[in-house]
Amino acid sequence: HPEQYLDQERLRQFGVSHRVLLPLMYLAVWTVGPLFLPGLPITLAGGVLFGPIWGVVYTALGSTCGAGLVFLVARYLARDWVAAKLTGTRLVSLDEKVARQGWKIVAISRLVPVFSYSLLNYAFGLTRISFWSYLGATFVFMLPSTIAYVYFSSNILGLLQGKISSGLIIGVLLVAVVSLIPVI
16 A cells, blocks of 8 residues: 555654664765755655654755765866856856855855755855865755755655644744745
């Protein structure tokens, strides 16, 4: 029966029975996934599989590793390809801003997602920001949205079974607040 795969308790038990392997697989997907996948589905899976606490921990670590890998690929392996893809976009002026403001530009871009994180990871690889400044700002300033989306997804399976929990309502409110950051 397909609904057995949507049973939150069954999924969490699966996670407990694969205590080491499942987080390592999730981190591996997060590390290489941003090279070619959008991050939101991976984030949502983290909440479903690991719950709100470990989901945030694994997602924050994995998404930061993935962002770092994309940054390094753009900087050292695919520079010409990435530069060609970004030509004609507003991201071209990013290097000037980053040269002056460094981690602050990374912080703002993570809090106010005008561009997709995936494109930004590639674009920042072409700038003069240091890898460690980029990685630190990425980790810290992606946390609010990571917490909101993981908390939301850790409570979503109940809705698919027709249950609305207080956790789901809190998750929706967290996503709404994070979505309002650009307006603020």
